[in-house]
Amino acid sequence: MSTPMGFGRMHRKEDARFIRGRGGYVDDVNLPGMLYGAILRSPHAHARIVTIDTSAALAHPKVKAVITGETLAGLNLAWMPTLSADTQAVLATDKVRFQGQEVAFVVAEDRYSARDALELIDVEYDALDAVIDARKSLDPDAPLIRDDHEGRADNKIFDWEAGDKATTDAVFAQAEVAVTQDMLYPRVHPAPLETCGAVADFDKVTGKLTVWCPTQAPHAHRTLYALVAGLPEHKIRVISPDIGGGFGNKVGIYPGYVCAIVGSIVTGKPVKWMEDRSENLMSTSFARDYHMRGEVAATRDGKIQAIRVKVLADHGAFNGTAQPTKFPAGFFHVFTGSYDLQAAHCEVTGVYTNKAPGGVAYACSFRITEAVYLVERMIDVLAMELGADPAELRMKNLLRSEQFPYTSPTGWEYDSGDYQKTLQLAMDMAGYDALRREQAEKRERGELMGIGISFFTEAVGAGPRKHMDILGLGMADGAELRVHPTGKAVLRVSCQSQGQGHETTFAQIVAAELGISPDDVDVVHGDTDQTPFGLGTYGSRSTPVSGAAAAMVSRKVRERARQVAAAMLEASPEDLEWAVNESGGAWTVAGTGAGKTIQEIALAAHSSLELPDGVEGHLDATCVYNPPNLTYPFGAYICVVDVDPGTGQVKVRRFIAVDDCGVRINPMIVEGQVHGGLADGVGMALMQLMAFDEDGNHLGASFMDYLLPTAMECPSWELGETVTPSPHHPIGAKGVGESATVGSPPAVVNAVLDALRPFGVRHADMPLTPAGVWRAMQGNPIRTDLAIS
Structure with a gap:
């Protein structure tokens, strides 16, 4: 057995593939018969859409479909929920509300033909005054941006406050010194190394939808796709492979993801959409402001x-x-x-x-x-x-x-x-x-x-989920741990790495809890068919929530190992002590030195060893960690x-x-x-x-x-x-x-x-x-x- 390790410096397990250029990204996904998508974006920040003529684009010999907001409206897919319980146009129907907003989606045989066909779509716009200054958006005569909201009279989203206003004002009234300063934290962009994109593959025979996309929250995406597309959630698989940086930019669902899905449903073929750098900077999520x-x-x-x-x-x-x-x-x-x-x-x-x-x-x-x-x-x-x-x-x-x-x-x-x-x-x-x-x-x-x-x-x-949720989904994370008969372990987690080193860190957590080497622990993430439900990685949730789940599920497995070891040693579980030394983790009989290592226990748990009533075999466990x-x-x-x-x-x-x-x-x-x-x-x-x-x-x-x-x-x-x-x-x-x-x-x-x-x-x-x-x-x-x- 390799030398057991716990916490401490060790090289990242992920780097073996990353530094050799062997990472697997969304744009590396190539499926038989795959088509390519491209998005037509608005040149205006604010304008009504008068007409959209797609006939010339559809006549292009390599174009297989052109999807517009009208197309999506017929499928009840023109608008989708945002993570703040607002709504966002997938493809604009009534008007465009920012420069770069998605207007139409072309599906073609190759990436270049899809891009070329965008030039063939004729959109007539009626330009409107734009509101760029947040202060001016509250002016009574400011153009109304979200006139799709029935009864809305202004551009305000919410008013919110915290703290004690009366007490605070009273302190200021008596203060010896008071200073005031206006300041702006300007709008910035995460600018990840890899831009956003998706490959969608809808199988009409099985009704199964598989989506590869660089999301920080695969399970949340799957749930929202089910809500938006009306597909059964258990028929949707979201795979988030290696991600070239996220920084929050890849938490939400972008219209391009939904368009790729619709494109696959319409054409019956897999559809890939990858944005370029300008699209990423213009239209994906910003921060601050x-x-x-x-x-x-x-x-x-x-x-x-x-x-x-x-x-x-x-x-x-x-x-x-x-x-x-x-x-x-x-x-x-x-x-x-x-x-x-x-x-x-x-x-x-x-x-x-x-x-x-x-x-x-x-x-x-x-x-x-x-x-x-x-x-x-x-x-x-x-x-x-x-x-x-x-x-x-x-x-x-x-x-x-x-x-x-x-x-x-x-x-x-x-x-x-x-x-x-x-x-x-x-x-x-x-x-x-x-x-x-x-x-x-x-x-x-x-x-x-x-x-x-x-x-x-x-x-x-x-967390905890009683106080924190997104669209009703509570912020708790799952973990599943299985120790195989030879003592090697697989940990499945619901968070998603974008370069933080989860495959190393979480392996070290399991190793420290079970007294095995991190090299003997494989960490699986980024695949909704292979991992437990959780809300993903952002807000530094990885170690505080999923890391805690990894520790807790390891302790469950360790406790199950105690029961198996007791049967092996013909001792009471209460008489066993856990110890980790140079040979690894083991349950030993107090005062005797007789004991069994995790590897020996794992093999016995899968053998014909007779276990006490109520004690199951195998060494595996699940955990949902709801942080206090x-x-x-x-x-x-x-x-x-x-x-x-x-x-x-x-x-x-x-x-x-x-x-x-x-x-x-x-x-x-x-x-x-x-x-x-x-x-x-x-x-x-x-x-x-x-x-x-x-x-x-x-x-x-x-x-x-x-x-x-x-x-x-x-x-x-x-x-x-x-x-x-x-x-x-x-x-x-x-x-x-x-x-x-x-x-x-x-x-x-x-x-x-x-x-x-x-x-x-x-x-x-x-x-x-x-x-x-x-x-x-x-x-x-x-x-x-x-x-x-």
């Missing part, structure tokens, strides 16, 4: 007392956010962050605009990224007002370890933490005092150096930047990231996740922006216009860790996949604005491009000037 006004009340000596927030959330033309039903604004009301407050109150208004549907949880847990950015910027604004050191101000107001479990003013119960220890470690690693001295010396020479700090608390692992609470990872980040005073160019010189994600299963994977998130944060802070002109034309439909960070823009990350186990998680893990994306943007922005203090700049909105920084230095910072009353 939050216009925020923050207010902080404090004493003169820097004790923060209350936070008050108003938000205008731009959700695009359809509300496609993947939020739990009870939380239309996501988990934004964790905006109190990591600080000890008397009171807090927030109001969020969601609106429609003529942009692609937004609100995806892009590498964050349901809007916590925006919340952390807001509060961390407000702490620096307060520090500037008081003339206080940003690190000292945070240290003074952070929650203390003895306060956990801590219930926030908006009702969230943080599980555990030692915040001061984490911040102090980051400051020690950075050499904080020496950095401040260096900064002072450089300022005397006219050099611009900035030091930015952020401290964040995340809320991840969406979220988990709350946290971290302290320090960023050091240099700014060129002549050009506004920002160079990130150092970045120190200390994360506490509870127990670390594989530190190497954790570090890789943090590296990726930090790069994300640098990109959002300094270069990423989904921009539109006043007519709704999308200005970032290629990587020439929508910039992503490279190794040239990123420093060598300096990582540290503290470990505060979650008290309610089976292995004490909290999750880390999105933490760095949450904590890094405010650290970078705070650093840049700290460098610009000699110019009196209090705030400038992301992205802090060289032009934006230069303008701020000239006294014209980019501002949102929100009209939020």
